[in-house]
Amino acid sequence: MRLARRAFMAGERIDVQRIAAQLRIDRTTLFRWVGNRDQLLVAVLTSLADPTLRDAAAAAPGCGPERIGRILRDFSQALIDAPYYRSFLQRDTERALRLITTKASPLQQHVVGAVERLLAEECSRGHMGTAMPLGDLAYLVVRIAESFIYADLLTGDPPDAAKVELAVTALLHGAARVGDPRPAAASSTP
Numbered sequence: 001m002r003l004a005r006r007a008f009m010a011g012e013r014i015d016v017q018r019i020a021a022q023l024r025i026d027r028t029t030l031f032r033w034v035g036n037r038d039q040l041l042v043a044v045l046t047s048l049a050d051p052t053l054r055d056a057a058a059a060a061p062g063c064g065p066e067r068i069g070r071i072l073r074d075f076s077q078a079l080i081d082a083p084y085y086r087s088f089l090q091r092d093t094e095r096a097l098r099l100i101t102t103k104a105s106p107l108q109q110h111v112v113g114a115v116e117r118l119l120a121e122e123c124s125r126g127h128m129g130t131a132m133p134l135g136d137l138a139y140l141v142v143r144i145a146e147s148f149i150y151a152d153l154l155t156g157d158p159p160d161a162a163k164v165e166l167a168v169t170a171l172l173h174g175a176a177r178v179g180d181p182r183p184a185a186a187s188s189t190p
Contacts, residue, residue, distance in 0.1 A: 001034065001043060008044050011087040016040065042099055042107045048085075049107070052078045053114055064127035065176075068118060069169030072141060076149050077161035093153055101146050112138045119172075130175040137175055141168050 003019045016037050020030040034040045056074035060067050079085055089096045099105040116138035122128045130137055148164045151157040 001040075001047070004034075004040050005044050005047060008041075008088065009048075009084045011084045013091065014041060014044070038095070038099060038105070041095075042105050045100065045107055046110055049111060050114070053111070057118060063125065064122055065169045065172030067127070068115075068122060068141070068172055069165040071118060072115075072145050072168045073161045073165035076145050076159075076164040079149050080159040080161055089150070089153060097150065097153065101150065108142065112142050115141050128172060128176060130172070131177075132175050137172075140171060144168055144171060 003022055004014050007014050007019075014037060016027060016030055020027045023030065034043065053071070053075050056071045056078065059074065060070040062070065100107055102108065112135070116134050119128075119130070119134050119138055119141075123130065123134070144167045145164045147154065148160050148167070151159050
């Protein structure tokens with residue numbers, strides 16, 4: 001894992017044959033340890049995403065939808081700014097998008113779970129409410145972030161973490177009002 005992560009962060013393609021040679025084992029043994037190349041990539045991406053999201057959460061000011069929006073902005077900006085990550089996206093776009101943004105990989109589910117925990121924390125503190133199930137809301141938050149992080153690959157627009165913050169914050173404020181019979185201006189969401 002350390003060798004794969006080191007290669008990835010150097011902007012290199014993860015070469016399982018080279019990793020096996022460095023470990024002085026055959027590829028079959030390596031595959032038994034880490035799975036196939038995609039599974040190894042997902043493990044590397046997860047090992048990078050977790051501390052990045054954790055750091056963004058620790059540094060985010062405020063509470064409620066604004067805090068979640070800020071966390072997702074900082075997380076998104078870190079992904080946009082990481083040269084090794086952008087290199088991976090440019091070098092292997094189809095694989096990257098499949099591993100990062102689809103259910104073909106456990107990575108998206110992992111990030112959705114982490115965001116769901118952040119939402120639950122804000123709800124339990126009374127800083128926000130939602131009429132939607134937290135899992136569904138977390139999924140929408142992650143899809144919004146993906147839309148703006150990978151905008152260059154999806155639509156040709158530049159990636160934009162500020163738009164992530166605006167859209168996520170707006171979604172979370174709106175989710176608190178879903179099913180509220182009062183007009184939006186009269187709604188008193190914490």
